[in-house]
Amino acid sequence: MSKHNRAFKIKLAQLVEEKNSEALGRKYRVSARLIRYWFQVYQINGSNSFIHKQLPYCSEFKTHVLKTMEMNNWSLGYTSAYFDLSSPGILFQWQKLYAREDISRLNPKNKGKPRVTNNSSTPKPSSEMTEKELREELDYLRAENAVLKKLEALAQARKKKAKTKR
Template identity: 65%
Template sequence: MSKHNRAFKLKLAKLAQSIPSREVGKRYGVASSLVRYWSQVYSINGADSFKHPHQPYSLKFKAHVLTTMTVNGWSLSYTSAHFDLSSQGILFQWHKLYAQEGLSRLTPRKNSRPNMTEHSTTLKPSAEMTEKELREELDYLRAENAVLKKLEALAQARKKKAKKRP
């Protein structure tokens, strides 16, 4: 989701056609580089700017954008403005990932959190546990005990320090 809505971007892009982007940016509290980018998008795409019809961007679209940029020798800024990308940074990331790991790294990834794993709340009786499980539990309990001892020592040190202060 974009921080600024489409109407606001169009308004500032039109203003930047006649007024310097630094002044427009100061007047509306937006970075002048962003205003310049919006102005460039507007000058290339006109009134159909800032619609971003390709989100989420497919692998085919990303490959097409990168190929077009390379074949025509376009800059990152001009290419992202030409394809009406939401920002120049997106194309920079695609270009970097493509250079590092190839086309396979550009596949869209799921942005949701992983599902929580179900941990059993009932403990196995120690008679049913394997030796490895018993050793892991012993190590865990020793670490837990050490943490609790450290916490208790810190609490006592704070109390002692508080008593010393008048």
């Protein structure tokens, strides 16, 4: 998700025709370079600018963009604006990945931590466990019990200390 909404980007892109991007950047607290990029996107795509339908970008789209840029000898900034990419820096990343490890690295990756499935929610009945598993569970339960007893003793000591201070 972009930090700035579509209407804001279009508004600033239109204002660049009247005002300097540096002055707009100071007024709206946005980088002048970013405002100039938005202006370029708006000039090329018009009112259809800043609509990112295919997020995350698929590998076929990425390779198409890179090949089009190479065939037409376009700059990173112009190609990013032409294809209405979320930022010009993203194309540079694609270019690096493509140069290093070809098309396979352009596949979108899942973001965030992988989901953890908790298989231990229903414990095995003791009749189905091996002797080793039973001993491991016994050791675990003994350690857990010792921790709980120590915690209870600490809580009692705090209560006793609080009473003596009064």
